[in-house]
Amino acid sequence: MVQLDASWLQHVQKPARYTGGEWNSVVKDHKDMDVTMCFGFPDVYEVAMSHLGIKILYSLLNELPYVAAERVCAPWHDMEEEMRKRNIPLYSLETKTPVKDFDFLAFTLQYEMSYTNILNMLDMGGIPFYSKDRDLSFPLITAGGPCAYNVEPIADFVDIVNLGESEEHIVEMVELYRQEKAAGFPGGKEGLLRKMAQIPGNYVPSLYEPQYTEKGDFKGMKVLAEEAPAVVQKRIIEDMDNCFYPTKPVVPYIDVVHDRAVLELFRGCTRGCRFCQAGMLYRPVRERSPEKLVQLAKEIIANTGYNEISLMSLSSADYSRLPELVDMLMEEFKDKQVSVSLPSLRIDAFSIDIAKKVQQVRKSGLTFAPEAGSQRMRDVINKGVSEEDLIAACTNAFKSGWNTVKLYFMMGLPTETDEDVAGIADLAYKVLDLHREITGKRNGKVTVSVSFFVPKSHSPYQWYGQQSVEEIHRKQQYLKTLINNRNISYHYHDGATGYMEAVFARGDRRLAKTLIEAWKLGCKFDGWTEFFSIDKWMQAFKNTGIDPDYYARRDRDFDEPLPWDHLDDTVSKKYLKQEWDRAVEATLTRDCRRLPCNGCNVCPELNTAIVDYQEGGRVEKVTFGLK
Amino acid sequence: MKKLRLALSKGEEMRFLSHLDYAQAVERMIRRAFIKMAYSEGFNPHMKISFSSALALGITAEVEYLDMDILEDDATVESIMERLNRVAPPGLTVMSGREMPDKVKKLMAICNYAVYEVSGPVTADVNWDELLKEFNDAPEIAYEKVTPKKTRTIDVKHFVKEPITARLDGDRVTLTMGIGIYPEGTMKPGDVWQLGREKYGWPVTDGYSIHRHEIMVERDGELLSPLDVTL
Numbered sequence: 001m002v003q004l005d006a007s008w009l010q011h012v013q014k015p016a017r018y019t020g021g022e023w024n025s026v027v028k029d030h031k032d033m034d035v036t037m038c039f040g041f042p043d044v045y046e047v048a049m050s051h052l053g054i055k056i057l058y059s060l061l062n063e064l065p066y067v068a069a070e071r072v073c074a075p076w077h078d079m080e081e082e083m084r085k086r087n088i089p090l091y092s093l094e095t096k097t098p099v100k101d102f103d104f105l106a107f108t109l110q111y112e113m114s115y116t117n118i119l120n121m122l123d124m125g126g127i128p129f130y131s132k133d134r135d136l137s138f139p140l141i142t143a144g145g146p147c148a149y150n151v152e153p154i155a156d157f158v159d160i161v162n163l164g165e166s167e168e169h170i171v172e173m174v175e176l177y178r179q180e181k182a183a184g185f186p187g188g189k190e191g192l193l194r195k196m197a198q199i200p201g202n203y204v205p206s207l208y209e210p211q212y213t214e215k216g217d218f219k220g221m222k223v224l225a226e227e228a229p230a231v232v233q234k235r236i237i238e239d240m241d242n243c244f245y246p247t248k249p250v251v252p253y254i255d256v257v258h259d260r261a262v263l264e265l266f267r268g269c270t271r272g273c274r275f276c277q278a279g280m281l282y283r284p285v286r287e288r289s290p291e292k293l294v295q296l297a298k299e300i301i302a303n304t305g306y307n308e309i310s311l312m313s314l315s316s317a318d319y320s321r322l323p324e325l326v327d328m329l330m331e332e333f334k335d336k337q338v339s340v341s342l343p344s345l346r347i348d349a350f351s352i353d354i355a356k357k358v359q360q361v362r363k364s365g366l367t368f369a370p371e372a373g374s375q376r377m378r379d380v381i382n383k384g385v386s387e388e389d390l391i392a393a394c395t396n397a398f399k400s401g402w403n404t405v406k407l408y409f410m411m412g413l414p415t416e417t418d419e420d421v422a423g424i425a426d427l428a429y430k431v432l433d434l435h436r437e438i439t440g441k442r443n444g445k446v447t448v449s450v451s452f453f454v455p456k457s458h459s460p461y462q463w464y465g466q467q468s469v470e471e472i473h474r475k476q477q478y479l480k481t482l483i484n485n486r487n488i489s490y491h492y493h494d495g496a497t498g499y500m501e502a503v504f505a506r507g508d509r510r511l512a513k514t515l516i517e518a519w520k521l522g523c524k525f526d527g528w529t530e531f532f533s534i535d536k537w538m539q540a541f542k543n544t545g546i547d548p549d550y551y552a553r554r555d556r557d558f559d560e561p562l563p564w565d566h567l568d569d570t571v572s573k574k575y576l577k578q579e580w581d582r583a584v585e586a587t588l589t590r591d592c593r594r595l596p597c598n599g600c601n602v603c604p605e606l607n608t609a610i611v612d613y614q615e616g617g618r619v620e621k622v623t624f625g626l627k
Numbered sequence: 628m629k630k631l632r633l634a635l636s637k638g639e640e641m642r643f644l645s646h647l648d649y650a651q652a653v654e655r656m657i658r659r660a661f662i663k664m665a666y667s668e669g670f671n672p673h674m675k676i677s678f679s680s681a682l683a684l685g686i687t688a689e690v691e692y693l694d695m696d697i698l699e700d701d702a703t704v705e706s707i708m709e710r711l712n713r714v715a716p717p718g719l720t721v722m723s724g725r726e727m728p729d730k731v732k733k734l735m736a737i738c739n740y741a742v743y744e745v746s747g748p749v750t751a752d753v754n755w756d757e758l759l760k761e762f763n764d765a766p767e768i769a770y771e772k773v774t775p776k777k778t779r780t781i782d783v784k785h786f787v788k789e790p791i792t793a794r795l796d797g798d799r800v801t802l803t804m805g806i807g808i809y810p811e812g813t814m815k816p817g818d819v820w821q822l823g824r825e826k827y828g829w830p831v832t833d834g835y836s837i838h839r840h841e842i843m844v845e846r847d848g849e850l851l852s853p854l855d856v857t858l
């Protein structure tokens with residue numbers, strides 16, 4: 001157990017990040033446990049504690065009497081310095097046990113730019129980076145989350161990758177470990193991993209070897225063990241009403257990014273925005289029933305003391321029985337000073353009515369994401385939102401007393417021209433003018449936030465070569481010349497981060513050495529603008545003889561083997577290709593939720609269906625997969 | 628409505644909570660206990676609670692006092708304490724309490740004296756009673772108080788009137804100091820420690836931890852517990 005002394009700990013920023021002891025955190029004696037797992041979040045505590053996935057799995061495992069699940073986050077720079085100076089290894093928040101002493105160290109992969117933090121956490125934990133350099137005296141390093149679908153750049157560091165939703169999966173993994181541990185690990189680490197590879201959804205990278213052509217292009221995966229499936233398919237939970245949901249989440253003492261109770265309305269989103277990886281990965285849409293949600297909300301509020309409950313999903317406004325749910329929650333909490341919040345709004349007047357209901361007094365800003373400035377561009381990405389929708393939403397909002405609107409856009413989308421970029425400015429001006437027209441006042445504020453599009457694996461844009469950083473900077477400056485109004489503020493980021501993200505979002509195993517080199521050069525917290533250094537990254541690529549453009553900027557052939565082909569979210573490649581073609585033609589693809597199947601392949605492949613409570617629950621309809 | 632004054636602790640587990648974090652932890656505890664509270668009016672209603680001090684991050688307290696306005700007229704102090712303790716976070720215990728008259732003065736306005744224990748490792752073997760004499764006997768001690776806004780000179784002895792005492796435990800020393808909290812300000816116990824180290828040769832380092840032993844009401848030369856001040 002690590003000893004912490006207040007006399008030095010009080011001098012680091014926010015020491016409560018490192019001391020645990022929060023309400024609902026679970027402390028168990030490891031002596032009485034068969035299996036111990038530490039969840040590692042490769043970012044600072046405030047970000048980690050806002051993540052729903054860890055809340056779910058942490059509570060789920062701690063319900064098992066023979067498992068202790070704990071947490072560890074990336075120490076901030078000042079704390080890292082103190083820990084290294086004092087030879088304090090990375091330790092868990094609950095029992096202050098060095099992470100090295102756990103059976104599992106399970107990382108969540110939310111964002112490519114957190115990979116150097118994973119290396120740094122392993123290093124602080126005294127754990128060798130490469131899976132091959134670790135025997136069973138070290139914890140098994142596992143990883144899950146959206147980036148698990150293209151885990152290849154860090155595959156050499158990880159023992160087991162979990163694809164998809166883990167509520168059932170993680171228990172199977174822990175059970176197997178428990179049996180093997182009791183038997184004294186008869187097959188050693190390799191034997192254990194071979195067994196682990198047989199659990200559906202488990203990907204054991206060491207049992208696969210990437211093959212390359214003489215030219216150095218990825219050619220395919222050689223499967224090294226008969227236990228390992230050629231293609232690893234994701235896991236999902238179909239019945240959300242009977243799926244575990246944490247009603248006793250840890251309540252942080254310090255302010256975290258999302259400091260409120262979280263109610264997950266549904267998983268998946270089938271609007272089919274073509275840039276969106278999540279929209280493909282989490283299919284199909286599966287809702288919880290309003291009755292179940294109200295029951296969960298009551299329990300969570302009672303167990304935490306939170307005074308706010310946030311309705312979370314990929315697109316919460318699409319919850320089929322949202323008005324009813326909001327009414328039920330408001331009725332339930334009306335005398336309890338609990339407010340309900342919606343983190344994301346759909347662009348239509350209906351959403352504003354809901355927003356009005358939940359934000360009865362405080363009119364903080366409204367956020368919309370048209371994503372692109374011109375109708376043509378929005379059709380290309382299948383956003384399915386028109387200018388009229390935005391105007392209708394803003395009209396309703398301004399009439400109801402809102403004065404601030406935030407608009408999110410992307411730049412660098414396929415087929416984009418300067419005209420499309422100029423459309424962003426047009427839209428911002430139209431919204432501002434509308435405010436003046438409706439209110440007669442000049443205190444309207446529009447914030448325009450533009451990000452740099454990163455093509456992701458498993459999306460229709462997975463073949464697309466990202467635009468150059470120079471081109472993005474040119475477009476950013478061009479847009480700047482079009483916005484000259486003190487009531488419109490314009491935000492954009494340096495393009496270099498998006499460029500690096502693009503490299504790792506579609507990288508292969510050869511990038512492992514670049515990551516280590518970048519870490520050695522001092523890269524960490526790369527998602528934090530103030531710590532990101534493109535110079536160090538470019539140096540790391542140079543030192544390891546790798547051309548980042550090969551991964552980020554190259555248009556890939558449609559028949560080219562992709563390094564993530566064996567990691568299957570069950571959306572067929574043919575469907576993605578069809579979506580790409582339709583994008584180029586600016587043709588829309590309908591939302592399959594209540595319309596006929598588009599053939600993405602998820603439902604038939606996983607033998608599942610959409611669960612939509614407006615349609616009475618599980619939707620029985622003909623589904624197919626383009627193959 | 629009923630006004631209760633409670634005595635609660637801020638233990639080791641809560642050491643690194645700022646005053647606002649601690650207040651939020653208390654609010655959430657109250658909500659978990661389903662105590663019907665009075666709220667302020669307005670757009671952003673606040674639970675009607677107030678504390679005797681703003682305990683800084685890094686400081687634990689043997690006892691902190693809390694005033695709360697509850698809407699449960701039939702509830703006894705004991706039942707409220709019991710309900711709170713059932714859902715109190717680690718490091719927080721509600722130890723005692725009492726119902727207060729409606730017009731009682733705010734805790735912040737009456738608490739004017741605190742006793743702190745500051746402890747840390749010693750770097751030399753000394754006779755602390757001898758060593759502390761110079762500080763304790765000085766009629767006044769000028770100290771440059773630096774805040775982000777301005778620097779001003781204050782007299783330490785105006786705030787630290789009682790002699791500081793020392794207790795050695797192995798290689799650690801604990802200094803007990805009583806510090807006045809006046810309308811014109813107060814002195815941080817950590818600053819007294821640093822001052823002794825820099826100007827009075829106390830063999831200590833800048834590694835120390837602070838525990839507030841008591842916070843009290845000094846009235847006419849008498850020290851009273853805030854629970855006993857009902858005016």
